[in-house]
Amino acid sequence: MYFINKVILALVLCVSSTTLWCQKTNSNNLEIGVLAAGDEALYYGGYSKYTTPLSQNKHHFTLAFSIVAYFDFKGESEPNATLKNDIDMRLLPTINFGYSLNFNSVQINFEVPVGASIAITKGTLINKKIGFKKTYSNTETFFNYGLSFSPKYKLNSSNSIGIYSFIPLVSDKAQSGYQIGIGWTKNISVKN
Template sequence: MYLVIRRIMALCLLTVVSTLYSQNTNNGSLEFGALVAGDEALYYGGYGKYNIPLSQNKHHFTLGFSMVAYFDFKGESEPEAYLKNDIDMRLIPTANIGYSLNFKRIQLNFEVPIGLSMAITKGTLVNEKIGFERDFYNQEIFFNYGLSFSPKYKLNRSNSIGLYSFLPLIEDKTQSGYQIGIEWTKTFANRANRSAGN
């Protein structure tokens, strides 16, 4: 009798898991994009993000993890000195809490990215007045958060293109500013969804 009950429970569990798998409509996705950023100067870069849906509702909350990197290769100058051959870089890792509105081919994503802004500057410091050159390196780390809006157009079940925008709600002394760009999204749909789409 105990063996029969165990087999029935195992069969029920397998049925539930199979049903949930076949009804899975929201799946994880990976985004890549190119962007421009900055306040005082324009920076150029890119980003990657992994998104996880938190429910199977048509409109649902999401959790994402992203890394943004952008660069400025224009030398900086002060009254007495300037940098040459320099790279001014921002690395911004964040966790993103968001909400996704889904229509036929349009998806609207609203997010609050929370993370760090790492400002790294390296180059050669030159002071022609006193005649010296030396290697220069500086790194600053700041808390970073803001608002992000990303409308997307679904090309098919697995691919989307869209825009990406981020507005920081905190100012740091390295001017880690706004970001705007274009993105491509690859959704990892399960086998049942791909079959349903064919």
């Protein structure tokens, strides 16, 4: 445990020092967008991501923190019961390790998001055969990681639009599946 704490502290110091140093060339950015997701059902939601570059190079490594939230309002049914008036939600907080390729007006980002998949389901469980009706609530958390690809078109020096995509490399019981969306990115300059 002591070794893990030392490794985490070393990573935090390394990232924070390189982040301060690299702001002269590459700036932090904040990205927000809407998406559709899912394997077995279609979910709709949004995402937000804060990215910081880790070097001054034209093509550079990045570290990002993101949160994705998507919802499904369609009722689910089992052979003996039905879930009515339900909300099926997924929250995916992640840390993204990435590489950014920068060209004249195009930026291509490859990332490996690592984090959690939190599945929240709430509704009313109904069994008409036996006259059963009960409020239902369930929350489960799973480890989640995958690959993300997001090309962006630079509108000007501080704004970009692009496509966001995520392919999970792990299958969980909550079916936290594929994601595709469109987003807007705002560069945040740091004055030195």
